[in-house]
Amino acid sequence: MIVREAKLLNGTKEQYQAVDDAILAAQFIRNKAVRYWIDNQGVDKADLYKLCKDLAASFDFALKLNSAARQASAERAWTSISSFYKRCKKQEKKKGYPKFKKHSRSVEYKVSGWKLSDDCKIITFTDGFKIGSLSVFCNSSTREDLHRLKINRVRVVRKADGYYAQFCFDADRKEVGIYTGNVVGLDLGLKYFTKDQNDNAVIYPQFLRKSEGRLKKRSKRLSKKFLLGKKPQSNNYHKARKRLGRVHLKIQRQRKDWAIKQARCVVHSNDVIVYEDLKIANMVKNHYLAKSISDASWYQFTQWLDYYGQIWDKAVVAVSPNYTSQDCSNCGRRVKKALSTRTHSCPKCSMEICRDTNAAINILKKGMKILGSEWQDNSTSGQEESASIDEGKHGEKTTNTIDGKPDIASGFL
Structure with missing residues (x-):
């Protein structure tokens, strides 16, 4: 529709x-x-x-x-x-x-x-x-x-x-996608909105934080127009209520516009997109981070990723975020760290890398495993990171399935 x-x-x-x-x-x-x-x-x-x-x-x-x-x-x-x-x-x-x-x-x-x-x-x-x-x-x-x-x-x-x-x-939107052969794993966060396996980061504009001054000003004026049991809801009260509502509506539209543009750019540039399926309802229970998490609007961004993936017939995979920040992307050893620790240092293989980049690599490996493929990191040899897709006999591409449905990832090769 x-x-x-x-x-x-x-x-x-x-x-x-x-x-x-x-x-x-x-x-x-x-x-x-x-x-x-x-x-x-x-x-x-x-x-x-x-x-x-x-x-x-x-x-x-x-x-x-x-x-x-x-x-x-x-x-x-x-x-x-x-x-x-x-x-x-x-x-x-x-x-x-x-x-x-x-x-x-x-x-x-x-x-x-x-x-x-x-x-x-x-x-x-x-x-x-x-x-x-x-x-x-x-x-x-x-x-x-x-x-x-x-x-x-x-x-x-x-x-x-x-x-x-x-x-x-009652119509389905379908467009011809441009296939580039690129794959990307996205780690969602607050310091960086997204960070991929190539250490490319996107910073969120924080629309709610920037509009807090106007929201407080409008809310204060609204509270003066009505007092329960003392002042009725006059015409000026409803005018102030609508002004406050317009500020909230602008923030909502800014978030939606940001999510659409970012998701469209990611799906247009890559053929396989893997992101972490965060349980946002549980995360906002942390009262210290609830406002920042809600302002980031991760859920809306991931929904638009799925939408553009269906339009352009590209593979968009959501994986569990469990231990993606703790496990070493090189050797697999689990290195526990606090949320304030932003660098992943592995005592086994002596690898030092950004915490979010390490998580993005693990997320990408999980997603490619779901698709029946294997992702190899060749950056240490001076080559670009690439994804190797399993092929069947006589050079024919194998068709993988996800939840009983045909896998569209094989279409980009």
Whole structure:
């Protein structure tokens, strides 16, 4: 599925209020569906669809919402329920029991309830809330997709700086990749955002740290506008709240833009990318490093690595980070060291190397082993580091598998 986003402009105050009412109605139906599942055993997706019809007959504001939008809200509830069932079958520690939504920010329409103009510049919502027509502002590539592809769903999202329409297309994005024969192992960290086996480092800009002054200033002004039990939530309070939200939104967009550009550059330059699969939820429990870990946004970066790997048909492998910093990449001896120790010194082979570079080499070796290949470090002989891929008889490349799926790593040779 491809999602394209466009901003909704030229709307009146009454139109935007109607959008908020539609979002609240969708939230109501979603919460009612979760409650119905809690109170009744053996409820399936079809039962939630029937519930939408009963809610429309009982509540006038639910009837105003388009019937397909009501079903989409029930599907959101069923998504959280089915995810809960999957985690229970896998016997995970955190089951993620479905919760009620308190602050929803979006409503989703299917193929009805909206209409896009022929030039794709105006979208009109035709349900009972009478939102009317809104201008669609987007870039040229998004407008081309609106003309060319079939739109399956339209999602209206409220953000700190306005309202957006997200158009969902049922299509897979595929592009022709440029294969270079390079492999890379990435060690994720705080001092260096990434460091590879060639000692190439990338430093993270620390967007949250740079914006802390503005965040504190906006938060302080917000706290003066409202005191629980003394001052009501006035119009000035909501204006200050939106200003604070826009600062957070800018940081979020900066992180996303950074992650996309870095991931695209890495996948474009290499054919096999191996990174460590960090358990970030456990790492942020360290209160001394939680803010820096959250600011680094490792998870978002790795998600975009996987995304571009699928687009360009390249191998992106996640490996366990266990002992990658402790084990010597040359002889394999485990040398325990504290987090403050930044140099790996092996007493067995007398190797001295940067701690992160040593970890990157171990990460790359793990990933190549998963792919059924072997990575050899020839840097000591003055040659560049290379990866040797096992070949079958008569010079034919062997096809490896990962979790039962064909390995795409053999395609870059």
